Amino acid sequence: MGLEGFLRDIIGSLGDDIIIADIDKYSRDWWPLAMLLDKLNAWTAKPPVVLAPRSASEVSYIVRKAGEYSLCIIPHGGGSSVTGASAPRDDCIILTLSRMNKILDFNIDDLTVTVEAGVILSELEDWLNSRGYTIRHVPQSFHLASIGGCIATLCSGQYSTGYGSIEDITVNLEVVLPSGDIIWTRSITAPRSSMGPDLKYLFIGSEGAYGIVTKAILRVLPIPRYRVEASFEVPSFERGLSIIRELITRGLTPALARLSDDIESTIRFGREKPVLLILYESNYLDILDVLWGKAMEIIEANSGEYIGEELYKKWLSSRFNYEDDIRLIDSMDLWFETLDVAATWSKLPQVYRNIRKALDEVREKPIVMTHASHFYITGATLYYTILYRKDPELYWNIVEAFLKAALESGATLSHHHGVGLLRRKWLKVDPGQSTVILNSIKKALDPKNILNSNIIT
Numbered sequence: 201m202g203l204e205g206f207l208r209d210i211i212g213s214l215g216d217d218i219i220i221a222d223i224d225k226y227s228r229d230w231w232p233l234a235m236l237l238d239k240l241n242a243w244t245a246k247p248p249v250v251l252a253p254r255s256a257s258e259v260s261y262i263v264r265k266a267g268e269y270s271l272c273i274i275p276h277g278g279g280s281s282v283t284g285a286s287a288p289r290d291d292c293i294i295l296t297l298s299r300m301n302k303i304l305d306f307n308i309d310d311l312t313v314t315v316e317a318g319v320i321l322s323e324l325e326d327w328l329n330s331r332g333y334t335i336r337h338v339p340q341s342f343h344l345a346s347i348g349g350c351i352a353t354l355c356s357g358q359y360s361t362g363y364g365s366i367e368d369i370t371v372n373l374e375v376v377l378p379s380g381d382i383i384w385t386r387s388i389t390a391p392r393s394s395m396g397p398d399l400k401y402l403f404i405g406s407e408g409a410y411g412i413v414t415k416a417i418l419r420v421l422p423i424p425r426y427r428v429e430a431s432f433e434v435p436s437f438e439r440g441l442s443i444i445r446e447l448i449t450r451g452l453t454p455a456l457a458r459l460s461d462d463i464e465s466t467i468r469f470g471r472e473k474p475v476l477l478i479l480y481e482s483n484y485l486d487i488l489d490v491l492w493g494k495a496m497e498i499i500e501a502n503s504g505e506y507i508g509e510e511l512y513k514k515w516l517s518s519r520f521n522y523e524d525d526i527r528l529i530d531s532m533d534l535w536f537e538t539l540d541v542a543a544t545w546s547k548l549p550q551v552y553r554n555i556r557k558a559l560d561e562v563r564e565k566p567i568v569m570t571h572a573s574h575f576y577i578t579g580a581t582l583y584y585t586i587l588y589r590k591d592p593e594l595y596w597n598i599v600e601a602f603l604k605a606a607l608e609s610g611a612t613l614s615h616h617h618g619v620g621l622l623r624r625k626w627l628k629v630d631p632g633q634s635t636v637i638l639n640s641i642k643k644a645l646d647p648k649n650i651l652n653s654n655i656i657t
């Protein structure tokens with residue numbers, strides 16, 4: 201028997217405490233549909249076994265043995281995926297990185313920190329903050345998500361506009377391949393290298409299909425000393441977008457910007473007009489004054505009205521209150537989904553309008569709030585919180601209408617949540633033709649289909 205023989209070998213070599221007894225925690229991730237089905241007693245998935253290795257060599261041993269016994273593995277970090285990517289399926293073993301959570305090296309000269317992949321973001325950030333440093337990578341799942349999971353899903357945090365997303369923070373990776381080989385994506389850690397393609401990008405966003413990330417070298421920064429936090433009302437969502445575009449193109453990129461549409465502003469802030477939150481940071485007060493002064497000129501020239509720090513602070517202090525939000529939604533007999541798309545500047549207004557229109561036409565019109573919170577020289581993301589009656593069929597009507605409208609308007613179907621079970625059938629249109637390459641790489645690296653199949657490949 202495959203699993204029995206496999207476990208006999210694993211326990212014989214790694215000890216029986218390699219097995220996690222309490223597997224309930226691994227029966228689903230934070231995909232809202234899985235949570236809803238669970239609530240309706242209709243989510244039955246359970247992993248056959250959960251293994252918690254302590255080192256890359258134990259991960260390697262488990263992967264090799266899985267290959268020998270023709271078993272499949274789903275790598276698991278914090279289990280905070282919102283797409284079903286880390287949910288159990290196909291009788292695959294769950295391999296959790298939760299015991300591999302050490303901070304291994306902090307190199308102040310090089311401004312790097314080396315960590316095991318299972319370290320939780322907030323634990324790493326607290327450790328760095330107590331030494332005056334930061335990676336400034338704070339997704340809303342800060343207290344849930346692991347570094348390895350973030351890397352595997354192309355995660356993006358609240359300060360991405362100023363400090364970049366996980367791909368900008370990741371310098372080098374140690375990975376266990378489906379063969380069991382342990383490799384670094386670069387044998388020499390350097391700030392940049394042109395010795396062939398940078399293969400860290402093969403694993404960033406791979407959702408566990410090409411290898412298990414076991415260590416990461418990340419860049420760190422000293423915590424900036426000064427900051428200005430501000431809130432504005434702007435005449436319209438579209439106008440707010442063009443204000444941020446102007447700030448960025450004039451070299452005034454904020455550390456953080458967050459623009460809520462009128463519906464989100466009404467519900468979250470009690471304001472009828474769209475609210476724009478802005479953060480500037482610097483190590484020098486005079487530089488901050490200049491940045492802030494110039495930004496104010498641009499925002500006010502575009503009819504933005506300064507309304508103080510209060511709403512920024514309100515958002516800041518409540519930004520991790522998602523469990524309260526879910527309880528409130530549940531108490532209203534509603535459920536939720538959050539969907540994130542991205543587009544270039546010229547397309548954003550039509551993406552915004554068309555998605556709203558498509559959702560208005562769903563058979564039971566959902567409540568839809570939108571914000572933009574990750575900005576680039578070339579465009580931005582739009583993030584939707586959608587509330588609807590607790591009905592799985594209605595859920596899929598909404599998701600299908602949303603993704604179809606996004607695609608037809610020229611947006612990519614996810615900015616940072618990733619593919620998972622939620623979006624896998626859409627891969628053939630986004631990224632489209634290049635799925636041929638994704639599939640070929642999978643075949644070459646993982647001919648036995650050991651690692652997290654049927655998501656990105």
Ligand SMILES: Cc1cc2nc3c(=O)[nH]c(=O)nc-3n(C[C@H](O)[C@H](O)[C@H](O)COP(=O)(O)OP(=O)(O)OC[C@H]3O[C@@H](n4cnc5c(N)ncnc54)[C@H](O)[C@@H]3O)c2cc1C
Nearest residue numbers: 277278279280281339340341346348349350355356408413
């Ligand atoms: C309340 C909430 C808020 C969120 N906010 C944000 C946000 O602001 N920004 C954002 O980007 N995301 C956000 N997310 C989504 C989620 O946190 C991210 O996708 C996160 O990157 C997942 O990390 P994890 O460790 O929990 O991964 P998991 O859920 O454990 O795994 C996710 C995927 O990565 C794979 N994987 C995990 N670890 C490894 C590894 N070491 N090697 C290879 N593959 C691995 C898994 O197999 C799976 O495919 C949010 C989620 C929640 C629940």
